[in-house]
Amino acid sequence: MNGIHDMGGMHGMGPILKEKNEPVFHQEWEGRIVAINRAIGAWRKWNLDAFRHAGERVPPAEYLRISYYERWLTIVTELIVQKGLVTRAEIESGMPAAGSEKAVPALSAENVAAFIARGIPAARNLDVAARFQVGQRVRARNMHPLGHTRLPRYTRGKFGTIHRDHGVFVFPDSNAHFLGEDPQHVYSVRFSARELWGEQAAPQDSVHVDMWDNYLEPA
């Protein structure tokens, strides 16, 4: 979707504010929502692409107003209700529904270290043909799907070169909507900065964007 999250190349967002000796979490609740997201994610009711898409659907004004971890809170709340882990009534009352059965947590404290170390690989060891070769000139498709996509607007319709083939990965545009993994090659595509931004850019500069097969067409 052409949402506020797709920010590459926008103007007017203000100065970059750096903080010296920044703590990992500015407030205790930030750490808690990070942890809750991981622990509830261990139920595997959704995937990272669905998580991102829920974030993209936060209304634009709110997306810019609330803090990063407030957005996580909104996303987690949305997903646990959507996937039936809790009801909206339970969120509002703060209490489990009367008579509801108590589950056994999907992630125990003893398994946290192994859970983090294992991660959630998105690569798939599958023999899927690559549609493009390193060195080939390509064009990012000019498409504007209403659902989730990881094709940034600033690249659409632009010409680039396949710099590297990263192998086969889950396709977010389908996976975010639980429509299957549709595994396909992901490439690092080199776009010259001038192709993207015109004469204002230095001629030797470039932006490398990771792109799935479905985002590209031969040029």
Add this chain to the structure above:
Amino acid sequence: MNADLPPTHQLEHHHQTVPSDPALRVKALESLLVEKGLVDRAALDALVDAYEHKIGPRNGARVVARAWSDTTYKQRLLSNADAAIAEMGYGGMQGEHMVVVENTAKVHNLVVCTLCSCYPWPVLGLPPVWYKSAPYRSRAVIDPRGVLREFGVELSEEVEVRVWDSTAELRYLVLPERPAGTEGLSEEELAVLVTRDAMVGAAKVSFSKAGSAA
């Protein structure tokens, strides 16, 4: 796209009846999830502890220092980052598929995620606020030299700037240039010099003869 999906549907505001303060809302959510047996409070404590104390840019700094000290390790790091980083004991969540790009006198790399906040957690920890902020995400791709100037990095016109937009599940770590005058330093001493920002490409690593990072 899925016909069942209301694609333009935006998240609704259902939380008017619960406290607006995120601290209270998170507390209420945690209590509810624990009560329902969906999460284990001790697991949450362990997760917070891991991200607050165990996983952070010191890990990446050790990788960089090893690469500076051992040219065969550096080659492995640049050609197969996952395996080379795993040699140091790091990997996993949000760093499952790593790419390392090398800064030199001629090439300066800068990492961004314009679409969200993708960042190599196992080697750098959770991203700082500026990395996740709209100003950085919007500008890094269109004006990397201006962004770098704000970070105090002045690049000559001849230098080639390569921006890496983390749009997929590859996570990028910048191998900074080793500063002059550090030839006699041990790997441990080198690691102390390496900053988080330098491993994003938003700073250079500096060294003063006094023996501390400038």
